[in-house]
Amino acid sequence: MATKQIIRKESKHTYLHLAYCMKLYKVCNKVLFKWMDDLDFMNLMNLRDTIDPVEVMSGKKGHVYYLLYVISEKLLLKEWLASEWIECVLERCNLKKESYYSHYTDVKNSRDDGDIEFREAIAEAIKEAENSKDYYE
Amino acid sequence: MDNDIKQTIQDLVLAKDLLERYVGHGSLSFDEKKTLWRIFCQHSNTDQLVDEAEKAAHNNIDELYNETQTLLVKAQELVNLFRSSQEVLSSFSTQKDCDSYLKPFYDAKKKAEQEAQEAYQDYLPLYHQYDNWGYMNDDSEKEEYEKLGLEHDIKKALYDKLHAEAVRLNDVYMAELRRLSGLMYFEVSMLKLLAANMVIVAQGILADIESYKKEGNYGN
Numbered sequence: 485m486a487t488k489q490i491i492r493k494e495s496k497h498t499y500l501h502l503a504y505c506m507k508l509y510k511v512c513n514k515v516l517f518k519w520m521d522d523l524d525f526m527n528l529m530n531l532r533d534t535i536d537p538v539e540v541m542s543g544k545k546g547h548v549y550y551l552l553y554v555i556s557e558k559l560l561l562k563e564w565l566a567s568e569w570i571e572c573v574l575e576r577c578n579l580k581k582e583s584y585y586s587h588y589t590d591v592k593n594s595r596d597d598g599d600i601e602f603r604e605a606i607a608e609a610i611k612e613a614e615n616s617k618d619y620y621e
Numbered sequence: 622m623d624n625d626i627k628q629t630i631q632d633l634v635l636a637k638d639l640l641e642r643y644v645g646h647g648s649l650s651f652d653e654k655k656t657l658w659r660i661f662c663q664h665s666n667t668d669q670l671v672d673e674a675e676k677a678a679h680n681n682i683d684e685l686y687n688e689t690q691t692l693l694v695k696a697q698e699l700v701n702l703f704r705s706s707q708e709v710l711s712s713f714s715t716q717k718d719c720d721s722y723l724k725p726f727y728d729a730k731k732k733a734e735q736e737a738q739e740a741y742q743d744y745l746p747l748y749h750q751y752d753n754w755g756y757m758n759d760d761s762e763k764e765e766y767e768k769l770g771l772e773h774d775i776k777k778a779l780y781d782k783l784h785a786e787a788v789r790l791n792d793v794y795m796a797e798l799r800r801l802s803g804l805m806y807f808e809v810s811m812l813k814l815l816a817a818n819m820v821i822v823a824q825g826i827l828a829d830i831e832s833y834k835k836e837g838n839y840g841n
Binding site for chain 2: 489490491492493495496497498501502503505506507522523526530532561612613615616617618619620
């Protein structure tokens with residue numbers, strides 16, 4: 485007989501490693517999102533309730549889409565949840581999934597200076613997080 | 622690890638002690654900062670903790686409940702410390718510590734590179750002279766040629782030795798740099814996220830145990 489599961493894993497998953505949460509928060513706070521607490525950014529990335537509502541800055545939807553695209557492509561701890569994760573974050577940001585799927589590569593392919601700068605900032609944040617999350621004796 | 626929850630509690634207490642000392646004195650040693658980084662890396666993925674809790678729930682659910690309550694308290698205390706001392710903790714940095722630690726390795730590598738370069742400059746004219754000897758001289762100067770060859774070999778051997786040492790010391794420096802790059806990018810606020818994440822996980826485990834017991838499951 486199968487043993488009954490007592491501790492439910494689903495509600496406790498860490499979807500995005502905390503090092504990525506912290507480094508990406510520093511790039512995104514007050515740039516993509518109106519001011520938000522770092523703990524709320526972690527909650528958003530890990531599909532938990534945020535203390536304050538998440539507000540995307542005007543004209544920054546494309547950058548949010550790019551952020552979610554990059555995270556879902558290579559950073560999520562459970563890769564098979566990528567599309568579900570994206571849609572849950574979009575819902576928390578009050579963004580439409582149809583719009584995401586139409587535009588998520590816009591910033592990736594853009595030659596606009598602002599978009600290039602944003603891509604570089606995200607890449608640098610990911611590099612720093614990648615370095616800081618593994619301890620060496 | 623015998624018990625992830627016990628170990629996590631110990632490390633949260635240790636992190637809080639160290640951070641309180643930082644708040645009080647404005648500094649921590651290099652090794653203490655490394656300890657904070659180690660605690661973050663070791664406990665940042667809570668999925669392992671949840672798996673451990675599931676096993677423990679089937680062995681001794683009351684003990685798990687008590688341990689998780691302690692975990693919740695300790696994690697909450699750490700979050701509170703960040704809330705009350707945010708400004709002081711924002712000055713926490715590891716960059717200078719890493720720079721100081723790496724400096725001797727960097728200096729040794731630069732000195733070795735300089736010595737190898739000087740040996741190369743000393744050796745280079747002899748190399749050309751020796752290499753071009755056949756074009757410039759005739760057989761009557763064989764003795765002088767052999768003398769030059771000997772001098773050439775000595776200087777080349779010295780250069781090869783110093784060059785190899787420079788390469789070795791560069792490798793040592795790069796290995797240390799790689800080893801510490803994580804600490805350079807580590808930020809103390811990552812521990813705030815860690816503690817807050819622990820609070821959520823601990824609350825979830827406690828709620829699951831309470832709900833399990835409410836359903837009338839008191840045995841193991």
